[in-house]
Amino acid sequence: MQVSILSLREDWEGMALGLMGVMAFGLTLPITRLIVPYLDPVFIGSGRASLAALCAAILLFHQRAPLPNRRQIRSLLIVALGVVFGFPILSSLAMLSVPASHGGVVLGLLPLMTAVAAVFVTHERPSLGFWITATLGSLLVVTYVLGQGGTTLELGDLALVGAILCAATGYAVGGVLSKEMGGWQVICWALVLGFPVSIVPTVIFAPEAPGLLPFTVWLGFLYLALVSQLFGFFLWNKGLAMAGVARVSQTQLVQPFVTLIASVWLLNEVLTTRTWLFACLVVLVVAIGKTMPVATAAAKPKG
Numbered sequence: 001m002q003v004s005i006l007s008l009r010e011d012w013e014g015m016a017l018g019l020m021g022v023m024a025f026g027l028t029l030p031i032t033r034l035i036v037p038y039l040d041p042v043f044i045g046s047g048r049a050s051l052a053a054l055c056a057a058i059l060l061f062h063q064r065a066p067l068p069n070r071r072q073i074r075s076l077l078i079v080a081l082g083v084v085f086g087f088p089i090l091s092s093l094a095m096l097s098v099p100a101s102h103g104g105v106v107l108g109l110l111p112l113m114t115a116v117a118a119v120f121v122t123h124e125r126p127s128l129g130f131w132i133t134a135t136l137g138s139l140l141v142v143t144y145v146l147g148q149g150g151t152t153l154e155l156g157d158l159a160l161v162g163a164i165l166c167a168a169t170g171y172a173v174g175g176v177l178s179k180e181m182g183g184w185q186v187i188c189w190a191l192v193l194g195f196p197v198s199i200v201p202t203v204i205f206a207p208e209a210p211g212l213l214p215f216t217v218w219l220g221f222l223y224l225a226l227v228s229q230l231f232g233f234f235l236w237n238k239g240l241a242m243a244g245v246a247r248v249s250q251t252q253l254v255q256p257f258v259t260l261i262a263s264v265w266l267l268n269e270v271l272t273t274r275t276w277l278f279a280c281l282v283v284l285v286v287a288i289g290k291t292m293p294v295a296t297a298a299a300k301p302k303g
Contacts, residue, residue: 024236
């Protein structure tokens, strides 16, 4: 396979799209906290996937998207298992038995694991400098989260490890497939293929009196379905295809801090000087990592 370094313009555009996707994902946790007192957590997870799948089916039909072939379907099923079911379900299970701060640990380790997955799935070859900055960024985020309060290892960490592996693999496979199908088609087909599974718990755990719930609850649910589960992946997958899975994955280091800032706005939480200091350090590490070379297979994304 021919290997080349992506053009500077395409590289920066891919990083920008990835960062925009991360910003969309960063609002997921605060919004979930806002609506979980009103909706069953299982309904939130499966319901947002089901609603996103219906919208995805309409988009695919409207755009007359070609049916994926057998090889692509196999990859799409891996994407669905990773980012539609695996990560959300396993991380939710983990939160039943470990402190919430572990969620930040997941976000801190995911960029590094996604880069590792890229080596095996996409055959990218990050430089030594990239691995150093990626590891440093992950350590900074984990250090920040663990420093928030006494966090010890629990059995739920096994679920978190599974969640990390699911998301990292789903991102890497989705990034490769986006070069063939286009980023928006990858997540759309993954959601459609997963619909027969997601619709069952959606119906079972649906609220008994949906009309009595506050409008803001359904507005938040719509965000989770249409942005976190669907349109955010349009940006994220295209960024992965353009600038490479390993490089773009490092923009996820910013996600915990996007979540914190959103929490100030939505949940009235207070950010400390320590938080701002770590946020600046992480952004600096991401900027440095951006300059590190990553050899990647040359391919043009379709959209």
